[in-house]
Amino acid sequence: MKGFDFDFLTITVTDVMDILFVAFLIYYTYNLIKNTMAVNLLLGMLIIIVLWFVVDALNMRLLSAIINKFMSVGIIALIVIFQPEIRRFLLLIGKNTFLQKNRAWWGYLFGSRDIERDNLVRIKPIIDACKSMKKSRTGALIVFVKFYDDQLFANSCEMIESKISKRLLESIFQKYSPLHDGAVVIAENKIKSASCILPLTDNDKLPPQFGLRHRAGIGISETTDAVAVIVSEETGEIAYAKQGRVRMNVSFGELEKLLNKDF
CATH class of the missing domain: 3.40.1700.10 (DNA integrity scanning protein, DisA, N-terminal domain)
Structure with a gap:
């Protein structure tokens, strides 16, 4: 798609949409975890990620191997740790869908009035x-x-x-x-x-x-x-x-x- 061409950067409409979607996800994630223990869990995981880069740069092989094992199950760990927040996020999306917002019209069509x-x-x-x-x-x-x-x-x-x-x-x-x-x-x-x-x-x-x-x-x-x-x-x-x-x-x-x- 056509976009704006600067001397050092080309921005397309797709890039703008990409940024907006990421901003949307960050905003909803913030609303889900603010004032909860999930904030502390997320901070702890960020500290581990920073530590992972540090020990890797310093070539600390033993500690690097231990953290690598932990990071290899990172996706599964995220799902387990943030299961309540993921559930709330999916519920939040479901409650704001077009079908949910217009359930009154569907009620007229399918007899749920x-x-x-x-x-x-x-x-x-x-x-x-x-x-x-x-x-x-x-x-x-x-x-x-x-x-x-x-x-x-x-x-x-x-x-x-x-x-x-x-x-x-x-x-x-x-x-x-x-x-x-x-x-x-x-x-x-x-x-x-x-x-x-x-x-x-x-x-x-x-x-x-x-x-x-x-x-x-x-x-x-x-x-x-x-x-x-x-x-x-x-x-x-x-x-x-x-x-x-x-x-x-x-x-x-x-x-x-x-x-x-x-x-």
């Missing part, structure tokens, strides 16, 4: 339960997922498979319930499981008043496409976690709009 309308109806008992738990200052963590991952949830949860009910949610999070210590997972218009143990966030910039519920809600939203509604036991305030970010002091009107938008 009835399902979406049913989703809106099922949100009301969740809002009512949150109102009741806020009034009684009952701590709660409710996670919403579009696709239930058996491998992620089933091993650490009690399976429920029940219709969404205000009284059932209140009963689960009641202080003396055996299921209250953990998260409720909602998917496919059902309460799929309760008492779920979720991964905590690695974000070290969170306010000190955030307890395990908030950290678990943020953590699951970092590693999956889930959103989490957290009711604080201390203040009764409601928080909404999505993509590793948390929105505090959410009103019930805002909560309904957010759930309708995301689900």
Whole structure:
């Protein structure tokens, strides 16, 4: 393709597109790993790479051989170490694709509008339960997922498979319930499981008043496409976690709009 020809450099349209794509990847990678332990892991790997060039230049054969063995499995090591970030990156791309952004049109074509309308109806008992738990200052963590991952949830949860009910949610999070210590997972218009143990966030910039519920809600939203509604036991305030970010002091009107938008 034709481009700009300077005395020392020729820049084509393809080169510009290449630079823009690389900038896009760097930006998304930065958003995924900022304020997480992945930053320290990445820094450690950069130090090893610099050390590799230094020992190779100094002809330190023994240390160079050891680092060469480590670098030979570098791609596999990257996949293992950054597995949560890679998963989040793929989810982020999937949620921003043309098909996802225009799912309403696909719903009209393939008859899924009835399902979406049913989703809106099922949100009301969740809002009512949150109102009741806020009034009684009952701590709660409710996670919403579009696709239930058996491998992620089933091993650490009690399976429920029940219709969404205000009284059932209140009963689960009641202080003396055996299921209250953990998260409720909602998917496919059902309460799929309760008492779920979720991964905590690695974000070290969170306010000190955030307890395990908030950290678990943020953590699951970092590693999956889930959103989490957290009711604080201390203040009764409601928080909404999505993509590793948390929105505090959410009103019930805002909560309904957010759930309708995301689900």
